[in-house]
Amino acid sequence: MRSENLPIPGRTEKADLHFHTTLSDGGATSAEAVEECVRNGVAFAVATEHDVVNREFPALATKAGIRTLEGVEVSARAPVGDGKVKHLHLTAYAHLFVPQIDPVLTETRIGRVTKMRLQCEDLARVGFDIDHARFLAHFENGGFDLANLTNFHLAEYLVSRPTTAKIAKSIAGVAVTKPHDFIGLFLKRESPFPVGVPKNFPEYEPEAVKIARIVVGGSHGVLSVAHPNFTFAKEGTEAFENGIAENLVETGINGIELNPHATPEWTETVLRVKKRFGLVLTFGSDCHFLKNKTGDGRHSAVGETHAYLTGEKIREKTARLLAALG
């Protein structure tokens, strides 16, 4: 049976349109995620991996009687006004993505891995005990997708090396022992000692307008601003509502996400922006099926969505999402 023939969630059932499996940086396989959805009463579920379309989850979910779609969380960049460009995450949904989406996502993943290699080389050059191949091998065993390694993994790996504190001290005057301190000192463009920041590395994340053309135009899908409450925390609700949102909508984005951890202020802002621009409201737990992420204030268990989303609202919003898909 095709997923389209399955009913949309009823009054008491849950829906979750944003979570991650081992295909990106989550801790559960697609099959385990389906089991967890069944256990938690999630009747409509979409896996949204980072920069790769999960094509195993939809088949497994449908077999388990769960309504689903193809989904992906795209790393992109978008103009936000005043000539500024913001890197952000966009969750995308379609019955079936056009194949043009895959090479764009692959480019992002290759860009990320290449940048990580250069970072390793730069860090090794100043004396840190790191080698790209060894670094990747360290994480390969965990079944982790290597294109999802971040500065945090780099820092976590390095602070565990016995010589790191001494080398950090010789460069920065501080014997670093915590990953966050390592990132702050060495891995950010604005760091005081940016020794792990490759210079002039080209942009590899696609422009939002390009993704919108593929997802909304080509695939008749929905492209949603993921967790605006986190992405635009620094800019704030007012700047988001009076300027940023309009810029995003102009790129062709047609949805906005209500994250379960949105404050009352952000919740109202998201709902107002949704209404003003006629956007589709998407929602999800951003579950990673990892003990250290569930309940950390940013991620929830699968099926745990915003309190605003009562059974009736879930029914209404999922119906609206499906109606928006061509």
Ligand SMILES: [Zn+2]
């Ligand atoms: Zn996510």
